[in-house]
Amino acid sequence: MTTDLMALSAIGAAILLGAMSPGVSFLLVARTAMSSSRRAALSVAVGMGFGAFVFAAIALAGLHTLLTLVPSLYTGLKVAGGCYLLWLALKMFRRPANRFTGSART
Helix, strand or coil: CHHHHHHHHHHHHHHHHHHHCCCHHHHHHHHHHHHCCHHHHHHHHHHHHHHHHHHHHHHHCCHHHHHHHCHHHHHHHHHHHHHHHHHHHHHHHHCCECCCCCCECC
């Protein structure tokens, strides 16, 4: 029981330190707030928070052990992630950024 509490405390401390340091997600939210609306920035921030929650839940559920035991699941996850990245790249190339504002054309 104390080992579990220590592990959760260590994970919580690491997440807290990461949340306190500005990074790419902070820059994304700040850029969205400046170039779009407050509502859009809040949506981005909520999305980032939800993503962090999903990541933490997967980590705590022991995804590493599951993927080690089922190699085909690991391969499928890699292929799905690669397809998602390709989709994002195609989406970015279809909508070129405006030179003056840095935002995508609508």
